């Protein structure tokens with residue numbers, strides 16, 4: 001559901017780790033513009049810098065050079081406190097291994113982040129929409145991996161964020177459950193209008209993207225708009 005307004009603007013983004021012989025240039029001048037409401041899929045081999053890219057956009061790490069702006073807010077100019085506020089207001093994160101709190105129920109895992117928002121989505125509607133209503137009082141260990149990932153998506157979404165960053169969201173799931181989670185992400189994007197940036201090893205997932213980015217050795221070797229994305233249900237691998 002791509003709009004026409006640039007939402008995530010990345011210009012000449014640089015990041016390295018280590019010094020001297022141990023120095024690794026992880027991101028080497030990334031420049032792209034992602035429109036509001038786009039589903040953007042980033043592909044690239046292991047070690048190409050995908051997670052680092054997400055961490056910089058998510059304000060979890062500092063860049064060495066270049067600029068990132070999200071919804072008109074220049075991240076590289078923000079201090080630690082303002083970055084925390086940016087994450088709270090604008091961002092939802094979804095990880096490969098769900099990262100749920102084991103001692104909280106499914107409902108409570110989502111409720112915790114709802115409290116961080118000034119305008120959270122209604123919890124009951126969200127639990128029903130995620131297919132988690134009947135599991136709401138269970139603990140994460142009592143539900144399947146797919147249900148745990150649905151809960152993690154709910155936790156990211158309940159804040160009603162502008163941007164959802166997903167790092168290998170289907171990496172730990174089987175084929176059928178992966179498709180269900182991707183269909184949920186598609187619905188979330190359509191219904192709530194949030195921009196989605198999804199990092200994955202699975203090239204087939206690029207079929208549902210409005211924009212495909214491909215990283216190799218810290219450089220963007222592809223930045224392509226997909227004029228006719230497939231629905232998540234049509235993906236196959």
Ligand SMILES: Nc1ncnc2c1ncn2[C@@H]1O[C@H](COP(=O)(O)OP(=O)(O)OP(=O)(O)O)[C@@H](O)[C@H]1O
Nearest residue numbers: 017018024026044045046047048049050051052053
């Ligand atoms: N905190 C760190 N300190 C030192 N090197 C790091 C650090 N984080 C990442 N790296 C290195 O940066 C490079 C890119 O890592 P990154 O995790 O961004 O790649 P990736 O494309 O997400 O890989 P994968 O698909 O395996 O998750 C790798 O060579 C990695 O070893």
